Amino acid sequence: MKRWTKVMVGVATIALATAGCAGSGGNESSGEQQSDGPRTLTVWLMNGSAPETLTDSLHKEFEQSHDGVTVKYEVQEWNGIQDKLTTALASQDPPDVIELGNTQAPSFADEGVLTDLSRDVDSLSGDQWLDSLKASGEWDGKQYSTPFYAANRMVVYRTDMFQQAGITAPPTSREEWLTAIGKLKTKFGADKQFQPLYLPGQNWYALLSFIYDEGGDIARQTGVEFTATLDSPEAKAGLEFYKELVDASGTTAPKDNDEQNPEQAGIYGQGKVAMMIALPWEVDTAAADNADIKAKTGAFPIPSKNAGETAPVFQGGSNLAIPVNSKNADLAKEYLKLMLSSKYQAQFAEAGMVPGASTDLSALDANPVSKAMAEASKKGKSVPATPKWATIEAGQNPLKDMLTAYLTGAKDLDTATADANKALDAAIGD
Known part of the structure; x- marks a missing residue:
């Protein structure tokens, strides 16, 4: 979590290479959807984000409820992630689910490399989303990423x-x-x-x-x-x-x-x-x-x-998104649905973080410091959701x-x- 605080709230400049970038403004996933045979869902989350007990349980449940599907979970380091994501999102074979810093999200959305999730908000626990992270995932009237977790001072x-x-x-x-x-x-x-x-x-x-x-x-x-x-x-x-x-x-x-x-x-x-x-x-x-x-x-x-x-x-934090070239966008949406369910959001609260898609913060009351954070989080706000914001912090x-x-x-x-x-x-x- 210390790595997150030093980098997530101080994001470096994002300069996505648009040349050769597939996709059409991020409206829908443009990758071919695989339907027959075994499938692999590749998930990139950042080091220090989700507790290992949470991801182990979630991935086991997801695989058991989706026959023939294997979750390829890869933990990424913040150091160098800008370049790594730039390359991955410009390719025809990106990961299927990615974690983004909330101040990064508008830049990626503006580049047209994220799937438009506007129609999926309700099914992804949208009524429980933190307003600050919801706002950071919006661009030009559309929703390109969902809240993941947050923290505040x-x-x-x-x-x-x-x-x-x-x-x-x-x-x-x-x-x-x-x-x-x-x-x-x-x-x-x-x-x-x-x-x-x-x-x-x-x-x-x-x-x-x-x-x-x-x-x-x-x-x-x-x-x-x-x-x-x-x-x-x-x-x-x-x-x-x-x-x-x-x-x-x-x-x-x-x-x-x-x-x-x-x-x-x-x-x-x-x-x-x-x-x-x-x-x-x-x-x-x-x-x-x-x-x-x-x-x-x-x-x-x-x-x-x-x-x-x-x-x-x-309120700093992370969002979740689906690259526009994902070949498993249907599975990726199912994965987000499970991650944002009350079952797994409650585990973020138990770990001392403000869950991005839950209004139940009672688990944070066990510690006086996290309890104060939870109380303050009710008035959380984000920085201007402009793609140019990353240049300010960097x-x-x-x-x-x-x-x-x-x-x-x-x-x-x-x-x-x-x-x-x-x-x-x-x-x-x-």
Whole structure:
């Protein structure tokens, strides 16, 4: 899962080679359907996605219910997957089912190499789909991929430090959050290494929550066109609150880097940090060097400016798709139907992930961190579903530049947002 978080929410540029690419805009599978004799369904899922117990059980059930069918299951590594998928999808013999990062899906759909699943949504548990992953699988009014699983950030915190600082309950508003930071500074501030909140300057995923909470977004969609909105009053308000958190906490995190540089989980694991905005498995990373910290860690959803509410969150995750040249698209749809059934989606929840096609998140309640993630996930959102988004995360991300410029004082609020808006428009607009 650590591999997923580092790559899935930071997808590299996808440049599909369209020359020689079969298919007609991804409307229907163009490969010949095999019907007689033994058949092999090739499935590519990514390393760290589905628990082995789940895939073993699913593949056994699928083969038993489909005479003469063998599932050829191949686990892929994220490193190099862009080129590997580009080559496979341009061929006449691609895998039959593939896993895609939710920020990758629009690019592949736009290239016409995925099967249109619009008519299959109902049979694939569509009424249970996560809205954020459903949106990432849509392009030009059609559905090209289904949700698989998701995860989102929440505030991870030291329960023992909260107790010692007299904080009796997790914050349920921005105001309470800032008050908690003040109490933690009062209690532990004599230690110069202490940080009530570790918040690096370029954690733009956290910034998205604050912008969403203000009622804004980073881009507006009209049909298949996108217009940046980083200079809106709502986006500016979200950026201002980010700075308020940084200033209030006095965090020593770098203002010119993100949560992976240095790895914030390692900083939290040193025992001098009371809170971080994190993904659930970062607690395990922290515990690798400090086993005791896991028992002292709780979590709560990122608070809203509205008391008693949670802020919307960016929801990263994976989608499932069928290549347009699959020769077994009929079987592939049956495979997706089984994977997205309540039986197997429940197993994703038991493994600590938000299932992409289930509204039953009760299994996540067993762990306080995954429970907080599940609560926050109800307001999950995705980044703009444009094929050009991958270039933002792989290249010079205007949101990161904006954060650093504003937090360091290199630019004022209006200049930082105007410059970032112009850069984002150039990247995702025509």
